[in-house]
Amino acid sequence: MKGRTMWTSPVALAAVTAQEPAASRDGRRPGRPPTATSTSRADETPRTRRHTCASGSPAARWRSSSRADLVRRGAHPDRAQRRLPARTRRSREHPLLRAGGPLHQAGHPLSIRIDEHRSAGRRAASYALTMSRRGNRSLPTSKDVAALAGVSQSTVSYVMSGKRSISPETRKRVEDAIARLTYEPNAGARALRERRSNVIALVVRMSEEVDGADTVPYVDAVVEEAGKRDIEVVLVTGKAEPDRLTRLAKRSICDGMVLMDIRQHDDRIPVAASLGVPVVLIGTPRDSHGLQWVDFDHRRAAELLVTELAETGHRHAVFINEDFISEAPGVESEYHFHNEFRAGLAGAADTCGIDLELVRPRRPGWTGISEVAERLFRRSGDRLGLIARTPKVVGWAFQIAAVHRLVPGRDFSLVGLCTDNVALSYSVPVTNVSPQPRDTVRVAMSVLFDKLDGVVPDGEDRHLVGPRGLTRRASTTVFS
Incomplete structure (x- = not known):
């Protein structure tokens, strides 16, 4: 009947759309030849197309719309969109074309994806066209995230910075929108806004x-x-x-x-x-x-190591002093923690009654440690315990012991200041105090x-x- 649109079936609608004359889809009445004012888009030059987008035209009004309005319409705000034909505008909300409808399942070009988000007392909807991604497309911004989540842009900022308390439901919507858009904050813009480089x-x-x-x-x-x-x-x-x-x-x-x-x-x-x-x-x-x-607290760590040797029945303790400073009492290192560690060893040894000796290699690395090997193990048969302050010294102790065919935990004890990962990395796990980095x-x-x-x-x-x-x-x- 005149003035009504008859919706018979999805197949019929698809057939009508496919059989529609090209002239009709271009905006001209069927059977009417093109005139000087109705040039086909195929014959348009770039200059002609710029004139067709003058102020007041549909394309100009489309581009001048606000960013959030474009997101609500379902278009990406940074991508130029051609005005949809009248048939499409009238039928885009029809049940046959909605997500999950017959035409959507058939892959009809007019299909769209509609996602609805509901919150207490308010409904925020966001639409995105399922179109092929052609050409360059700019990255999403926090405004896009806010539009998709149905919140303000400041709420998105608070969720990401954690500076304010946000309800779990709102936070979940914002995080889902960030994940869907694969949004990453612009470090340069944030630095200018906050006057920080982060x-x-x-x-x-x-x-x-x-x-x-x-x-x-x-x-x-x-x-x-x-x-x-x-x-x-x-x-x-x-x-x-x-x-x-x-x-x-x-x-x-x-x-x-x-x-x-x-x-x-x-x-x-x-x-x-x-x-x-x-x-x-x-x-x-x-x-x-x-x-x-x-x-x-290196002093307390040293005290724990000496106490361990005392409680397990050791009589002698040798500290491998890798700082290359004088062994004489009162001579300080340039690092405070070296001095604190030595002070902790001396104090705990006096308290526990253990004979403590400081051995300093005269040269760095393996060459220096091998030169003092005799001093390190000369009491190996009399309840000896070696103390190492760094992971490097622990490794040296294992190497020099292997040269002399000695095994830590059997012929002597080895304790050190190192992380648990380092202590467990040796063939014989090392008794340790972790420096808690x-x-x-x-x-x-x-x-x-x-x-x-x-x-x-x-x-x-x-x-x-x-x-x-x-x-x-x-x-x-x-x-x-």
Whole structure:
């Protein structure tokens, strides 16, 4: 009947659409030849097409629509869309064309995907056309995520930053929208908005003399803690002279710094304190110049190692002093933790009644340790225990023992300060006290994050992280 649209069947509708004259689909009445004002799109030049999109035309109105409105219509906001034909506009909401309908299942070109999201007292719907992806397509933004989740753009920001409490239902919708759009925040835009680079610098000395098994766990922990706040880490290795720190600060490369391998008289600390950026130290200086520092309690760790030897019936303990300083009492190392470890060994040995000897190789590496092998094992038949402060020294002890055909846990005991992973990596698992690199870094990064957030510290500038205890393993011989 006139004025009505007859919907007979999906097959019939598909046939009608397929048999429709090309002229009708181009917007002209069938049988009417093209005129000067109705040029076919195939014959249009780029100049002609620009004129057809003048102000007030359907294409111009489509492009001038707001971004959120385009998302609600089902079009990607950054992709030019041709105005849909009248037949399509009238029929796009018909039940036959909805998701799951007969024509949708048949793969009809007019099919669309409709996703509905419902929340308390409000309904937010988002539509996306299932079209082939042709040409370049820009990346989704937080506005697209907000439109898809049915929330404001600020809510998306709060969900990602965690700065405000968001209900679980809203958070779930935003996270689902982020996953569906594969959205990643624009670091450059966020840096301009927050006036931050969201980058911190980790300054650590890395060289052939540095024990990687002792240093790398701290680096990994810093990267992991920074990743929880969506902050990147720039690793600054080498000598890291003070002028290098100044260049980092002046170029605004990083928002804050973490300085490791702190010496008692470290010339980097006065410069770092004057940079005007948050800085935290991992290590104990003689003068911190007002900077906060975090360190592991090496004195307590040494006491635990000596106590273990005393409780298992040992009479002699030998400490392999890899610091290459004088063995004479009162001579200090440039690193505070070396001095603390030696002091802890001496105090616990006096308390437990164990004979303690410090052996210092005169040259670094395997050459130096092999030269003092006789001093290390001269009491191997009299309840001897070796103490190693780093993973490197633990490995040296195993090598030199194998040369002399001695086995830790049978001919002598070996205890050391190393992580659990290192202790379990040897043929004979080593009795150890872990330096807790993750606990130490967690405290240091918490101090740095508070400084970045403008939190005024209340308390002392020093933070000491204690050991969790000693783990006895097969390298300890128990004498009756």
